[in-house]
Amino acid sequence: MDEVRLIEVKEGILADNKKTAEALKQSLKSKKVFMVNLMASPGSGKTSLILKTIEALRKDLTIGVIEADLDSKVDSEKIAAQGIKAVQLKTGGFCHVDATMVAKGLDAMNPDGFDLIFIENVGNLVCPAEVDTGAALDAVILSVPEGDDKPLKYPVIFAAVDVLVVNKMDFMELCDFNLEAMKERVRALNPGIAIFEVSSRTGQGVEEWSNWLKNKVREYQA
Amino acid sequence: MHELPVIESILKVSLSHGAKNNVQKIMAIHLQVGELSDLEDEWMQRYFDHLSKDSIAAGAVLKIERMPVVMNCEDCRESFQVDIKNVKDIVCPLCQGKNNKLISGREYFIKSMEVL
Ligand SMILES: Nc1nc2c(ncn2[C@@H]2O[C@H](COP(=O)(O)OP(=O)(O)O)[C@@H](O)[C@H]2O)c(=O)[nH]1
Ligand SMILES: [Mg+2]
Ligand SMILES: [Zn+2]
Numbered sequence: 001m002d003e004v005r006l007i008e009v010k011e012g013i014l015a016d017n018k019k020t021a022e023a024l025k026q027s028l029k030s031k032k033v034f035m036v037n038l039m040a041s042p043g044s045g046k047t048s049l050i051l052k053t054i055e056a057l058r059k060d061l062t063i064g065v066i067e068a069d070l071d072s073k074v075d076s077e078k079i080a081a082q083g084i085k086a087v088q089l090k091t092g093g094f095c096h097v098d099a100t101m102v103a104k105g106l107d108a109m110n111p112d113g114f115d116l117i118f119i120e121n122v123g124n125l126v127c128p129a130e131v132d133t134g135a136a137l138d139a140v141i142l143s144v145p146e147g148d149d150k151p152l153k154y155p156v157i158f159a160a161v162d163v164l165v166v167n168k169m170d171f172m173e174l175c176d177f178n179l180e181a182m183k184e185r186v187r188a189l190n191p192g193i194a195i196f197e198v199s200s201r202t203g204q205g206v207e208e209w210s211n212w213l214k215n216k217v218r219e220y221q222a
Numbered sequence: 223m224h225e226l227p228v229i230e231s232i233l234k235v236s237l238s239h240g241a242k243n244n245v246q247k248i249m250a251i252h253l254q255v256g257e258l259s260d261l262e263d264e265w266m267q268r269y270f271d272h273l274s275k276d277s278i279a280a281g282a283v284l285k286i287e288r289m290p291v292v293m294n295c296e297d298c299r300e301s302f303q304v305d306i307k308n309v310k311d312i313v314c315p316l317c318q319g320k321n322n323k324l325i326s327g328r329e330y331f332i333k334s335m336e337v338l
Contacts, residue, residue, distance in 0.1 A: 013231035
């Protein structure tokens, strides 16, 4: 009879991805390409904010988009219609993108010469937070109609990002969204986080957010 | 929604260690899962059974240990556990500081395997 033995494994599942992400970060750094991983629920305004940001920054920066929000081409076509290079990833129904998928998107894009590349991550507040994409900046959008309790329900993502963009500020008076309470919750999880309030519909706050982002790109490239 | 890629990765790591160790069959996998994970034990096992059915890990039992959320205070460097689902304010128990960084609680760590 064979005997059951115990073997040590001691390996986390994200270790593999971490290596790929680190390699991506180095390669992008050497090319001075600033990559932003944009996460949020479906419908919170990821595509809209990307379009607004492109509008504000396209005269200063060369911008590209890696579109991962499911395999329909709706979003990438909207972006391409603005004359901006957009690559649609085949995420095969996965709930997030990992560094290997992003690397494929970058290959298709040929990142040389770009200043800023957005990844529109799959719409979901859960798993994208756990997976390093190789981006230099992690951002999450919370839109006002979603409610101010989201940082309580999805603490990981709010703890993990560099910046929170509160979108659909034009909905503020229609909702019982408590902005100050929400910010306090987020800062308790993540004291260093930057927070912007925008409306991708009216354009409110877009300039402030875009300028902040542009400075981040320039600092990174310096 | 997150089960598929997570379980696929767990299976991949397990099989690669199985191959390295000349394993005939994997009987059980000891996993440590951070408390911030929202995956249920039962569903993890079901996905695992499905994905592993044609491999040496078919029928293996996932033995899951939940690991606490640990944060580290940026001010005084104290590390402390947090019951993250039931607290509103995360403060350092030593200095009451609010500059705390998450250091663990979202991991999927394969500790060991029982094998033949
Ligand atoms: N009123 C309002 N609507 C918005 C705003 N941002 C996005 N939307 C709308 O919300 C819907 C979803 O936006 P979209 O950018 O496709 O979200 P995504 O799924 O996160 O990419 C669209 O109908 C947008 O026009 C905003 O700031 N205010
Ligand atoms: Mg979209
Ligand atoms: Zn402290």
